[in-house]
Amino acid sequence: MKDTIESLRFRITKRFGTKTVLKDFGLEVRGRQFITFLGPSGCGKSTALNILAGLIPATDGDVWIDGERIDHLPPEKRGFGMVFQNYALFPHMTVYSNIAFGLQLQRRPAAEIRERVGQMLDLVQLPGFEERYPSQLSGGQQQRIAIARALVLHPRLLLLDEPLSNLDAKLRIEMRAEIKRLHTNLGLTSIYVTHDQTEALSLSDWVVVMRDGILMQAGTAQEIHDQPRNVFVADFMGFRNFFPVQVASVGPEGVVEGTGNGMRIRGRTRHALGPGAAAVAAIRPDDVQVGEHLGGPNAFHGKVDIVEYLGRENEVILTLEAGPRLWVHTPERVVPGESVMVVFPPEKVIFLPPDGEGVSA
Numbered sequence: 041m042k043d044t045i046e047s048l049r050f051r052i053t054k055r056f057g058t059k060t061v062l063k064d065f066g067l068e069v070r071g072r073q074f075i076t077f078l079g080p081s082g083c084g085k086s087t088a089l090n091i092l093a094g095l096i097p098a099t100d101g102d103v104w105i106d107g108e109r110i111d112h113l114p115p116e117k118r119g120f121g122m123v124f125q126n127y128a129l130f131p132h133m134t135v136y137s138n139i140a141f142g143l144q145l146q147r148r149p150a151a152e153i154r155e156r157v158g159q160m161l162d163l164v165q166l167p168g169f170e171e172r173y174p175s176q177l178s179g180g181q182q183q184r185i186a187i188a189r190a191l192v193l194h195p196r197l198l199l200l201d202e203p204l205s206n207l208d209a210k211l212r213i214e215m216r217a218e219i220k221r222l223h224t225n226l227g228l229t230s231i232y233v234t235h236d237q238t239e240a241l242s243l244s245d246w247v248v249v250m251r252d253g254i255l256m257q258a259g260t261a262q263e264i265h266d267q268p269r270n271v272f273v274a275d276f277m278g279f280r281n282f283f284p285v286q287v288a289s290v291g292p293e294g295v296v297e298g299t300g301n302g303m304r305i306r307g308r309t310r311h312a313l314g315p316g317a318a319a320v321a322a323i324r325p326d327d328v329q330v331g332e333h334l335g336g337p338n339a340f341h342g343k344v345d346i347v348e349y350l351g352r353e354n355e356v357i358l359t360l361e362a363g364p365r366l367w368v369h370t371p372e373r374v375v376p377g378e379s380v381m382v383v384f385p386p387e388k389v390i391f392l393p394p395d396g397e398g399v400s401a
């Protein structure tokens with residue numbers, strides 16, 4: 041394999057007509073990493089990837105690789121590989137011809153093409169599939185061929201746009217591991233687009249969370265998961281419960297207390313929230329404890345509204361005595377109408393700026 045990149049830096053604005061779909065979307069990352077663009081449908085992930093690939097022009101901005109500006113180069117001069125959601129294999133061509141296509145354009149000797157196609161088929165674990173047509177392959181096999189077709193050209197940067205979203209849940213998990221294996225074994229730099237937070241967290245060294253064309257937060261998977269910077273990222277990362285509060289007191293090491301809706305909530309924060317500031321206290325459904333004999337800080341009464349059995353645990357929706365609704369995942373057996381005590385362990389509660397703030401990088 042040819043060497044991958046050492047660094048990538050870009051800042052892009054993109055408008056379609058009067059609609060701005062990427063607003064100064066920028067990033068600076070080291071190479072040899074698995075990077076994901078994560079965000080809801082329509083937030084601009086594919087547009088950003090296509091601009092990096094050179095498939096569509098940016099309205100404004102620049103893209104730099106290893107200190108060299110590359111946004112004026114046509115796609116074929118960038119040396120990137122691309123894998124799309126719908127595989128985009130040539131249906132009238134065999135697996136062999138699909139993978140060989142780029143090498144033939146480069147007028148490589150026939151013997152070299154044969155060898156490299158064979159190596160790629162071994163790599164994606166489909167040896168002997170040369171003469172099949174795409175219609176004779178399963179979705180997972182087609183996606184392996186699409187990956188082989190991208191990798192055979194030894195791309196210095198691999199771009200993948202929701203490559204697994206057409207596959208069923210079980211195959212998705214298998215192929216996810218497969219992509220990570222290839223990335224690691226070949227020492228690639230990969231940018232992977234997805235709207236699935238589990239996929240992003242399990243694959244990535246570096247996660248970039250986007251909303252409406254704006255970078256909301258970039259960090260390691262663990263940072264994004266444990267320390268979302270704002271309400272949007274927290275919501276995307278599974279903090280289902282949000283309580284508007286006013287900060288009552290601030291202690292050492294980010295300990296903070298707030299009041300709202302007649303509740304006094306203790307948590308921690310990484311933001312400069314002074315007494316009197318408006319904030320949002322957030323907790324995941326999995327982190328709420330349910331039981332009769334609970335007490336201490338953050339203990340509240342509630343009444344069970346809905347119980348949904350999920351197998352190992354229940355999803356419970358209850359109404360807190362103070363008024364707000366609460367989503368809980370608990371192995372405890374509770375029934376609708378029952379009164380229960382819930383506790384938010386203070387170390388699991390994060391305080392964030394009100395929604396719409398906490399965005400700047």
Ligand SMILES: Nc1ncnc2c1ncn2[C@@H]1O[C@H](COP(=O)(O)OP(=O)(O)OP(=O)(O)O)[C@@H](O)[C@H]1O
Binds near residue numbers: 056079085086235
């Ligand atoms: N060629 C185009 N002309 C006009 N608007 C476009 C064009 N391509 C994309 N858009 C708009 O740009 C926004 C971002 O689209 P994009 O495809 O990048 O989103 P996405 O994050 O990839 O979404 P998804 O997860 O659904 O694939 C959307 O509002 C979309 O409607």
Ligand SMILES: [Mg+2]
Binds near residue numbers: 087
């Ligand atoms: Mg897309």
